[in-house]
Amino acid sequence: MIPDQNGSADGADKFDDEHYPAYTMGRAADMLGATQGFLRSLDEAGLIVPQRSAGGHRRYSRHQLRLAARVRELVDQGTAVEAACRIITLEDQLHEAQRVNAELRADG
Template sequence: MDSDRRDHLPGSSQAVYAISVAAELAGVGVQTLRLYEQHGLVTPARSAGGTRRYSGDDLARLERIVALVSQGINLAGIARILELEDANTALTAERDRLRARHEANVSGDGRAAEAKPKVRDRQA
Protein backbone atom coordinates (compact mmCIF):
# COMPACT_ATOMS: atom_id res chain seq x y z
CA MET A 1 0.00 0.00 0.00
CA ASP A 2 1.49 3.34 -0.92
CA SER A 3 1.67 6.24 1.51
CA ASP A 4 -0.78 8.36 -0.53
CA ARG A 5 -3.55 5.83 0.09
CA ARG A 6 -2.62 5.47 3.77
CA ASP A 7 -2.84 9.25 4.30
CA HIS A 8 -6.58 9.12 3.60
CA LEU A 9 -7.42 6.29 5.99
CA PRO A 10 -9.68 6.80 9.02
CA GLY A 11 -8.32 6.44 12.57
CA SER A 12 -5.73 3.70 12.78
CA SER A 13 -7.59 1.57 15.30
CA GLN A 14 -11.06 2.05 13.81
CA ALA A 15 -12.14 -1.22 12.15
CA VAL A 16 -14.05 -0.09 9.09
CA TYR A 17 -12.75 -1.97 6.05
CA ALA A 18 -14.47 -5.07 4.70
CA ILE A 19 -12.19 -7.89 3.64
CA SER A 20 -12.52 -7.06 -0.07
CA VAL A 21 -11.50 -3.44 0.51
CA ALA A 22 -8.64 -4.43 2.83
CA ALA A 23 -7.40 -6.95 0.25
CA GLU A 24 -7.44 -4.32 -2.48
CA LEU A 25 -5.65 -1.75 -0.31
CA ALA A 26 -3.03 -4.32 0.72
CA GLY A 27 -2.57 -5.52 -2.85
CA VAL A 28 -3.41 -9.16 -2.08
CA GLY A 29 -6.37 -11.47 -2.60
CA VAL A 30 -9.17 -12.11 -0.17
CA GLN A 31 -8.05 -15.73 0.25
CA THR A 32 -4.57 -14.50 1.10
CA LEU A 33 -6.00 -12.36 3.91
CA ARG A 34 -7.88 -15.38 5.22
CA LEU A 35 -4.66 -17.40 5.09
CA TYR A 36 -2.80 -14.71 7.03
CA GLU A 37 -5.56 -14.77 9.63
CA GLN A 38 -5.39 -18.58 9.88
CA HIS A 39 -1.67 -18.27 10.59
CA GLY A 40 -2.30 -15.61 13.24
CA LEU A 41 -0.50 -12.88 11.33
CA VAL A 42 -3.45 -10.50 11.44
CA THR A 43 -6.57 -10.56 13.59
CA PRO A 44 -9.30 -8.31 12.22
CA ALA A 45 -12.22 -7.23 14.37
CA ARG A 46 -15.59 -8.79 13.70
CA SER A 47 -18.87 -6.98 13.19
CA ALA A 48 -21.99 -8.01 15.10
CA GLY A 49 -22.83 -10.19 12.09
CA GLY A 50 -19.40 -11.85 12.17
CA THR A 51 -17.86 -10.22 9.11
CA ARG A 52 -14.22 -9.22 9.25
CA ARG A 53 -13.47 -5.52 9.68
CA TYR A 54 -9.93 -4.28 9.16
CA SER A 55 -8.47 -1.16 10.75
CA GLY A 56 -5.71 1.16 9.62
CA ASP A 57 -3.43 -0.67 12.06
CA ASP A 58 -4.37 -3.97 10.39
CA LEU A 59 -3.58 -2.48 6.99
CA ALA A 60 -0.18 -1.28 8.20
CA ARG A 61 0.50 -4.79 9.53
CA LEU A 62 -0.59 -6.26 6.18
CA GLU A 63 1.80 -3.90 4.42
CA ARG A 64 4.62 -5.27 6.60
CA ILE A 65 3.54 -8.87 5.92
CA VAL A 66 3.43 -8.28 2.16
CA ALA A 67 6.93 -6.76 2.29
CA LEU A 68 8.28 -9.78 4.21
CA VAL A 69 6.61 -12.22 1.81
CA SER A 70 8.20 -10.37 -1.12
CA GLN A 71 11.59 -10.96 0.53
CA GLY A 72 10.93 -14.70 0.44
CA ILE A 73 10.22 -15.21 4.15
CA ASN A 74 7.75 -18.00 4.92
CA LEU A 75 4.66 -17.43 7.07
CA ALA A 76 6.16 -19.08 10.16
CA GLY A 77 9.17 -16.77 9.88
CA ILE A 78 6.91 -13.77 9.40
CA ALA A 79 4.92 -14.75 12.49
CA ARG A 80 8.12 -14.81 14.55
CA ILE A 81 9.35 -11.49 13.13
CA LEU A 82 6.02 -9.81 13.90
CA GLU A 83 6.00 -11.30 17.39
CA LEU A 84 9.47 -9.91 18.07
CA GLU A 85 8.59 -6.51 16.59
CA ASP A 86 5.46 -6.33 18.77
CA ALA A 87 7.49 -7.28 21.86
CA ASN A 88 10.11 -4.66 20.98
CA THR A 89 7.41 -2.00 20.60
CA ALA A 90 5.94 -2.91 24.00
CA LEU A 91 9.35 -2.87 25.67
CA THR A 92 10.22 0.48 24.11
CA ALA A 93 6.96 1.98 25.38
CA GLU A 94 7.61 0.57 28.86
CA ARG A 95 11.16 1.94 28.85
CA ASP A 96 9.92 5.37 27.81
CA ARG A 97 7.26 5.31 30.53
CA LEU A 98 9.80 4.35 33.19
CA ARG A 99 12.28 6.95 31.97
CA ALA A 100 9.64 9.68 32.13
CA ARG A 101 8.64 8.60 35.63
CA HIS A 102 12.28 8.55 36.74
CA GLU A 103 12.95 12.01 35.30
CA ALA A 104 9.82 13.36 37.00
CA ASN A 105 10.97 11.90 40.33
CA VAL A 106 14.50 13.26 40.03
CA SER A 107 14.05 16.68 38.46
CA GLY A 108 10.42 17.55 38.99
CA ASP A 109 10.26 16.70 42.68
CA GLY A 110 13.65 18.03 43.70
CA ARG A 111 13.65 16.09 46.94
CA ALA A 112 14.95 12.92 45.30
CA ALA A 113 17.90 14.80 43.81
CA GLU A 114 18.72 16.43 47.17
CA ALA A 115 18.39 13.21 49.16
CA LYS A 116 21.24 11.42 47.41
CA PRO A 117 24.05 13.77 48.59
CA LYS A 118 22.74 13.67 52.17
CA VAL A 119 22.91 9.88 52.21
CA ARG A 120 26.45 9.98 50.86
CA ASP A 121 27.48 12.55 53.52
CA ARG A 122 26.24 10.29 56.31
CA GLN A 123 28.18 7.32 54.97
CA ALA A 124 31.50 9.25 54.92
Protein backbone atom coordinates in the same frame (compact mmCIF):
# COMPACT_ATOMS: atom_id res chain seq x y z
CA MET B 1 -28.67 12.09 18.02
CA ILE B 2 -27.88 9.07 20.12
CA PRO B 3 -24.28 8.81 21.34
CA ASP B 4 -22.31 5.84 20.05
CA GLN B 5 -20.30 3.54 22.33
CA ASN B 6 -17.47 6.10 22.39
CA GLY B 7 -19.81 8.85 23.57
CA SER B 8 -19.82 10.69 20.26
CA ALA B 9 -23.15 11.86 18.97
CA ASP B 10 -22.17 11.68 15.29
CA GLY B 11 -19.59 8.86 15.24
CA ALA B 12 -17.12 11.03 13.31
CA ASP B 13 -14.35 10.13 15.75
CA LYS B 14 -14.39 6.60 14.28
CA PHE B 15 -12.58 7.98 11.24
CA ASP B 16 -9.67 8.96 13.48
CA ASP B 17 -9.60 5.63 15.37
CA GLU B 18 -6.90 3.44 13.82
CA HIS B 19 -8.51 0.39 15.45
CA TYR B 20 -12.00 0.97 14.03
CA PRO B 21 -12.83 -1.94 11.66
CA ALA B 22 -13.76 0.16 8.65
CA TYR B 23 -12.56 -2.01 5.76
CA THR B 24 -14.15 -5.09 4.23
CA MET B 25 -11.94 -8.01 3.29
CA GLY B 26 -12.22 -7.17 -0.40
CA ARG B 27 -11.31 -3.52 0.13
CA ALA B 28 -8.45 -4.44 2.47
CA ALA B 29 -7.04 -6.92 -0.06
CA ASP B 30 -7.28 -4.31 -2.83
CA MET B 31 -5.51 -1.71 -0.69
CA LEU B 32 -2.68 -4.16 0.06
CA GLY B 33 -2.43 -5.50 -3.47
CA ALA B 34 -2.95 -8.94 -1.95
CA THR B 35 -5.52 -11.69 -2.16
CA GLN B 36 -8.28 -12.36 0.32
CA GLY B 37 -6.56 -15.70 0.95
CA PHE B 38 -3.48 -13.80 2.14
CA LEU B 39 -5.62 -11.96 4.70
CA ARG B 40 -7.20 -15.24 5.80
CA SER B 41 -3.71 -16.70 6.32
CA LEU B 42 -2.85 -13.82 8.68
CA ASP B 43 -6.01 -14.58 10.64
CA GLU B 44 -5.11 -18.31 10.75
CA ALA B 45 -1.58 -17.41 11.95
CA GLY B 46 -3.13 -15.33 14.74
CA LEU B 47 -1.39 -12.08 13.76
CA ILE B 48 -4.52 -10.27 12.67
CA VAL B 49 -7.90 -11.23 14.06
CA PRO B 50 -10.44 -9.11 12.23
CA GLN B 51 -13.70 -8.10 13.81
CA ARG B 52 -16.84 -9.54 12.31
CA SER B 53 -19.86 -7.67 11.03
CA ALA B 54 -23.35 -8.69 12.12
CA GLY B 55 -23.42 -10.89 9.01
CA GLY B 56 -20.13 -12.57 9.91
CA HIS B 57 -17.97 -10.74 7.36
CA ARG B 58 -14.41 -9.80 8.29
CA ARG B 59 -13.69 -6.10 8.93
CA TYR B 60 -10.18 -4.68 9.20
CA SER B 61 -8.79 -1.57 10.86
CA ARG B 62 -6.02 0.70 9.59
CA HIS B 63 -3.73 -0.71 12.29
CA GLN B 64 -4.37 -4.24 11.06
CA LEU B 65 -3.74 -3.17 7.47
CA ARG B 66 -0.38 -1.69 8.47
CA LEU B 67 0.58 -5.03 10.05
CA ALA B 68 -0.59 -6.88 6.95
CA ALA B 69 1.46 -4.56 4.73
CA ARG B 70 4.56 -5.31 6.82
CA VAL B 71 3.93 -9.05 6.43
CA ARG B 72 3.42 -8.58 2.71
CA GLU B 73 6.81 -6.86 2.39
CA LEU B 74 8.55 -9.77 4.13
CA VAL B 75 6.65 -12.36 2.08
CA ASP B 76 7.55 -10.52 -1.12
CA GLN B 77 11.21 -10.83 -0.04
CA GLY B 78 10.84 -14.60 0.27
CA THR B 79 9.91 -15.06 3.94
CA ALA B 80 7.22 -17.63 4.74
CA VAL B 81 3.96 -16.15 6.05
CA GLU B 82 4.28 -17.86 9.44
CA ALA B 83 7.86 -16.62 9.87
CA ALA B 84 6.89 -13.10 8.77
CA CYS B 85 4.08 -13.06 11.35
CA ARG B 86 6.51 -14.15 14.07
CA ILE B 87 9.03 -11.46 13.04
CA ILE B 88 6.38 -8.75 13.22
CA THR B 89 5.14 -10.00 16.58
CA LEU B 90 8.68 -9.85 17.95
CA GLU B 91 9.27 -6.38 16.46
CA ASP B 92 6.09 -5.11 18.12
CA GLN B 93 7.12 -6.63 21.46
CA LEU B 94 10.53 -4.98 21.18
CA HIS B 95 9.00 -1.58 20.37
CA GLU B 96 6.64 -1.87 23.35
CA ALA B 97 9.50 -2.83 25.68
CA GLN B 98 11.54 0.13 24.44
CA ARG B 99 8.57 2.45 25.02
CA VAL B 100 8.09 1.17 28.57
CA ASN B 101 11.81 1.50 29.29
CA ALA B 102 11.80 5.09 28.05
CA GLU B 103 8.83 5.89 30.29
CA LEU B 104 10.52 4.34 33.29
CA ARG B 105 13.72 6.28 32.66
CA ALA B 106 11.74 9.50 32.33
CA ASP B 107 9.89 8.84 35.60
CA GLY B 108 13.01 7.80 37.51
